[in-house]
Amino acid sequence: MQKYRKSSDYSYALGTELTLQLLTDHPDKVRSVYIHSRQNDNEICRRIEQLARDNHIEVIRNDRIFNILSDKENCYIMALFDKYQADIDPTRNHVVLVNPANTGNLGTIIRTSIGFGIKDIAIISPGVDIFDPRTIRASMGAFFQLRFTYFDSFEEYLKKADERKVFTFMLDGARQLDEIEIPEKYSLVFGNEARGLDPEYQHYGQSVLIRHYPVIDSLNLCNAVSIALYEFTKGKIK
Numbered sequence: 001m002q003k004y005r006k007s008s009d010y011s012y013a014l015g016t017e018l019t020l021q022l023l024t025d026h027p028d029k030v031r032s033v034y035i036h037s038r039q040n041d042n043e044i045c046r047r048i049e050q051l052a053r054d055n056h057i058e059v060i061r062n063d064r065i066f067n068i069l070s071d072k073e074n075c076y077i078m079a080l081f082d083k084y085q086a087d088i089d090p091t092r093n094h095v096v097l098v099n100p101a102n103t104g105n106l107g108t109i110i111r112t113s114i115g116f117g118i119k120d121i122a123i124i125s126p127g128v129d130i131f132d133p134r135t136i137r138a139s140m141g142a143f144f145q146l147r148f149t150y151f152d153s154f155e156e157y158l159k160k161a162d163e164r165k166v167f168t169f170m171l172d173g174a175r176q177l178d179e180i181e182i183p184e185k186y187s188l189v190f191g192n193e194a195r196g197l198d199p200e201y202q203h204y205g206q207s208v209l210i211r212h213y214p215v216i217d218s219l220n221l222c223n224a225v226s227i228a229l230y231e232f233t234k235g236k237i238k
Contacts, residue, residue, distance in 0.1 A: 003069060004133050010082055011131040013141075014070050019079040020048055021141030027055040031080045034060050039076035048077060069133075083131050088120040088149045090162045093232075095225065096189040098124040098154065098197060105193060106130060107138020108222045114142040116229040117237060121148045122157050122187075154189075154204065161187060166205025169224055170197050173209030177231055180208060188228050193221045 004011055010031065013022045023030060033052045039045055052059050066075060088094060095113050100106050106128050113121060123130065127150065136143045151157040158166075164185040189204070191197035196218070201207065210219060210227055219227070 004131075006129045006132070008083075010080055011136065012069055012133045013079040013081060014075050014133050014137050016044055016048070016077045018136060018141045018144075019077050020044060020051075021144050022079050022081060023048060023051040023055070023057075025144040026081065026084065027051065027057070029081045029084050030055070030057050031082065032058045032060055033079045034062055034065050034077065036063050036066050036076035037061065038063075045077065086147045088122055088147045088160070090160055091185075092120045092147075093118055093164075093185060094120045094122050094161065094187045095229070096122045096124065096154070096157060096187050097127065098189065098201075099192040099195075100127045100221070101193055102221075103128050103132045103134040104138045105220075105222050107135040107140075107143070109225050110135070110139040110146055111142040112222070112226050112229060114139075114145050116233045118188075118229060118233075119145060119147055121146060122161075123148065123150045124154055124157065125150050125152055154201075158204075167228075168197055168201040168204055168207045169210065169228060170201060170207045171209070171218055172202075173207040174202070175206060175208060177208050177210050177228065180206070180231070182232055186232065188225070188232065190221060190225055190228075 013019050019033060033048060049059055069078065095109070095118055097109065100123060110121065128135065130148055164187055165183045166187050166189060167180065168189045189197065189201065210224055212219060
């Protein structure tokens with residue numbers, strides 16, 4: 001067993017909750033489940049083993065594999081699974097990430113997006129590998145409820161998506177977030193952690209500014225996405 005590589009046709013769910021979520025949402029993609037000798041025989045462990053048996057998935061008890069694959073001392077259950085296609089639904093609302101570069105940020109954004117009911121994320125290449133185990137772990141299992149597609153350009157994404165309002169979040173956005181009238185169908189577009197969005201994105205739709213005190217230059221990408229998702233979905237989550 002080797003450490004994950006982007007070129008691999010498989011990835012890993014590192015952790016008890018992630019393994020359980022994977023077995024619940026995509027059992028057909030799981031190749032095997034690994035359990036460390038330090039894992040307690042508790043209810044969640046028994047649920048994982050039962051799901052594996054029900055889906056004819058091999059359960060392997062092997063401590064060495066955890067030393068190779070996990071840098072977290074408290075990781076005692078993991079799963080090996082096949083990468084899969086789960087393309088965005090063109091009719092739904094989307095979060096669009098232009099050239100995201102950090103696995104942890106992407107995982108956190110996935111979790112936040114799912115939490116606010118947006119299950120579709122488009123990534124404009126180049127961008128970090130969504131199947132990197134660090135991304136999946138940072139999503140806390142939300143990854144397995146996500147639909148996602150990589151696009152070579154923003155124009156390619158627009159051709160795929162149905163008619164909608166586009167909101168590009170920029171430091172020089174033309175309108176403040178609290179001034180935006182929320183439409184039924186929309187895409188929320190965010191730039192790279194270091195560079196943000198290029199000036200050309202002013203012309204793709206309504207540019208939006210999240211105003212904050214000038215004691216900081218900008219918000220962290222995860223914070224900006226969280227604030228935007230809250231504003232666009234508040235009052236609609238029951």
